[in-house]
Amino acid sequence: xxxxxxxxxxxxxxxxxxxxxxxxxxxxxxxxxxxxxxxxxxxxxxxxxxxxxxxxxxxxxxxxxxxxxxxxxxxxxxxxxxxxxxxxxxxxxxxxxxxxxxxxxxxxxxxxxxxxxxxxxxxxxxxxxxxxxxxx
Numbered sequence: 220x221x222x223x224x225x226x227x228x229x230x231x232x233x234x235x236x237x238x239x240x241x242x243x244x245x246x247x248x249x250x251x252x253x254x255x256x257x258x259x260x261x262x263x264x265x266x267x268x269x270x271x272x273x274x275x276x277x278x279x280x281x282x283x284x285x286x287x288x289x290x291x292x293x294x295x296x297x298x299x300x301x302x303x304x305x306x307x308x309x310x311x312x313x314x315x316x317x318x319x320x321x322x323x324x325x326x327x328x329x330x331x332x333x334x335x336x337x338x339x340x341x342x343x344x345x346x347x348x349x350x351x352x353x354x355x
Contacts, residue, residue, distance in 0.1 A: 313337035
């Protein structure tokens, strides 16, 4: 189960909306197993069906997480025109079995957000639990 704060959930949805017609990407950081921060990263490809993160932004995000006592818990990206499920390329590029992969589909009127664990090309749907930011 991926636990994500309501604020972060709303911010990544807004990021996906602002990025249209292109895919957006970023990292989600957790404290005590709950996602409480997000890092918007630049999609160097500026494409509607592909993304590549800027390495310098990736390093800066991880450095900031460590400084704040947070842990990289998930990578997220949007699908402007396709469902919230990993593409063949998403599966191929899922190198870290320890993190979740969150996809925000903007294909319908309402955004659809799903989370997945991907290990050795096996995709497992992971539930998402949204918590209010004031909860401990």
